[in-house]
Amino acid sequence: MDPSVLWEETVQPAASWSHVLKRGTVLRLVDMEGGANVGALLYNFECPVERYNMPDTLKAQHIARLTRGFVLYSDMGRILCSIVADTAGWHDPLGGCSNAAMVREQYGEGTYQQLRNDYYRNGHDSFLVELGKWGLGPRDLVPNVNFFSRVDVASDGAMTYHAGNSRGGDYVELRAEMNVLVVLNTCPHPLDPSGQYRPKPVLCSIRRSAPVTADDPCRLSRPENERGFMLTERYFL
Amino acid sequence: MSRGEPLYADVIPAGEPWIHEIARGQIFRIVDLYGNQAVDTLFYNAHDYADRFSAQDTIRAQRNLYLTKGTKLMSTGGNVLLTIVDDTCGRHDTLGGACANESNMVRYAIEKRHMHACRSSFLKAVTEWDHGMTKRDITCNINFFMNVPVTPEGKLTFEDGISEPGKYVEMRAEMDVLALISNCPQLNNPCNAYNPTPVQVLIWNP
Numbered sequence: 001m002d003p004s005v006l007w008e009e010t011v012q013p014a015a016s017w018s019h020v021l022k023r024g025t026v027l028r029l030v031d032m033e034g035g036a037n038v039g040a041l042l043y044n045f046e047c048p049v050e051r052y053n054m055p056d057t058l059k060a061q062h063i064a065r066l067t068r069g070f071v072l073y074s075d076m077g078r079i080l081c082s083i084v085a086d087t088a089g090w091h092d093p094l095g096g097c098s099n100a101a102m103v104r105e106q107y108g109e110g111t112y113q114q115l116r117n118d119y120y121r122n123g124h125d126s127f128l129v130e131l132g133k134w135g136l137g138p139r140d141l142v143p144n145v146n147f148f149s150r151v152d153v154a155s156d157g158a159m160t161y162h163a164g165n166s167r168g169g170d171y172v173e174l175r176a177e178m179n180v181l182v183v184l185n186t187c188p189h190p191l192d193p194s195g196q197y198r199p200k201p202v203l204c205s206i207r208r209s210a211p212v213t214a215d216d217p218c219r220l221s222r223p224e225n226e227r228g229f230m231l232t233e234r235y236f237l
Numbered sequence: 238m239s240r241g242e243p244l245y246a247d248v249i250p251a252g253e254p255w256i257h258e259i260a261r262g263q264i265f266r267i268v269d270l271y272g273n274q275a276v277d278t279l280f281y282n283a284h285d286y287a288d289r290f291s292a293q294d295t296i297r298a299q300r301n302l303y304l305t306k307g308t309k310l311m312s313t314g315g316n317v318l319l320t321i322v323d324d325t326c327g328r329h330d331t332l333g334g335a336c337a338n339e340s341n342m343v344r345y346a347i348e349k350r351h352m353h354a355c356r357s358s359f360l361k362a363v364t365e366w367d368h369g370m371t372k373r374d375i376t377c378n379i380n381f382f383m384n385v386p387v388t389p390e391g392k393l394t395f396e397d398g399i400s401e402p403g404k405y406v407e408m409r410a411e412m413d414v415l416a417l418i419s420n421c422p423q424l425n426n427p428c429n430a431y432n433p434t435p436v437q438v439l440i441w442n443p
Contacts, residue, residue, distance in 0.1 A: 049372050055334020058393045060343050064332070065391030077339030090391065096293025099315050138287035139373040141313050153387040157302040190297055228343050
């Protein structure tokens with residue numbers, strides 16, 4: 001293990017995980033086998049009604065994909081996390097999460113009684129269970145990010161899952177700019193057309209990060225982000 | 238299409254919210270009276286506000302980003318809230334969200350904080366509605382009459398409007414719903430030619 005790593009943990013296939021990622025630390029997500037999906041939601045731990053906002057993230061940066069140099073905005077004009085490293089090149093902010101009915105229709109019945117801990121879990125219910133541990137619930141469920149997955153959009157708006165976006169060993173790093181409640185699960189992407197339920201494991205590893213400098217690439221990637229960082233810094237003054 | 242005398246008709250001036258229940262089976266029409274006006278809209282299951290419009294579930298269910306005739310507006314609970322049954326505009330957005338004091342500061346300039354914004358209208362409306370709704374219930378909305386295309390390279394663009402005076406979108410409520418609108422006051426964005434204008438809302442019984 002890299003000596004700068006504070007701790008790390010494998011999130012098993014289709015499992016949930018949550019952690020308060022402290023300002024000044026970095027979470028690295030590693031796609032251990034290739035083809036993983038990490039559905040993720042982010043909240044200001046001190047006031048969770050401030051939360052990741054998909055439209056604000058996309059329109060502030062004129063993007064419909066996430067990769068290194070971009071940031072994840074809250075609905076309050078602040079930056080929850082910056083993407084400081086990425087070897088996959090594309091993470092999906094559009095596709096959302098699966099639900100029980102979709103998983104049953106696509107993969108068939110997969111109960112705990114039959115399959116024990118390999119039972120078929122879905123993104124929606126997994127988010128609600130993990131959110132419930134923090135006193136949060138359905139009213140806190142907002143559009144999520146899908147790390148390691150890619151959805152292509154045609155000129156007519158048609159959305160298609162892009163297979164093979166992430167290979168084994170690919171990783172993405174989220175630097176916390178606030179104290180961020182990270183809630184995630186490794187359920188398959190809802191548009192993954194595979195007929196077999198094959199979720200993948202992901203390694204979560206946390207280390208301290210260097211302070212954000214004036215020439216930080218995430219800060220300089222857009223004039224909007226310079227203002228986003230300024231507003232985030234003011235919150236901690 | 239012509240539907241005869243409506244049960245309800247009102248005009249929402251720019252910068253004003255509107256909150257109203259629509260019963261299952263009723264037809265709900267929004268008319269872009271002057272063209273290219275952003276109508277920021279949220280829907281809730283009228284019997285369970287925690288079950289509300291979901292942009293991601295809606296676009297994923299139809300595997301297409303743009304809302305138009307035939308689109309089922311899906312809830313977070315996987316239910317169909319309303320179906321778009323007529324659309325003379327042709328395309329509506331659900332990625333661009335609503336303007337807010339804070340996002341205006343990020344997008345335009347710090348000193349834009351004071352400018353009136355949709356999410357303030359949403360908050361005012363749910364507070365006055367007085368049924369326990371708060372900012373937790375303000376989620377990612379529909380922008381009727383707005384054109385926000387995504388490119389194959391993953392860029393989000395804000396294109397000139399494709400709406401015109403008199404264009405309308407019409408929905409059938411598939412369950413009892415609560416509709417929440419902010420008629421957008423945005424003065425910093427060319428999408429409405431920097432000129433927010435009134436829109437009309439109409440409801441017909443089935």
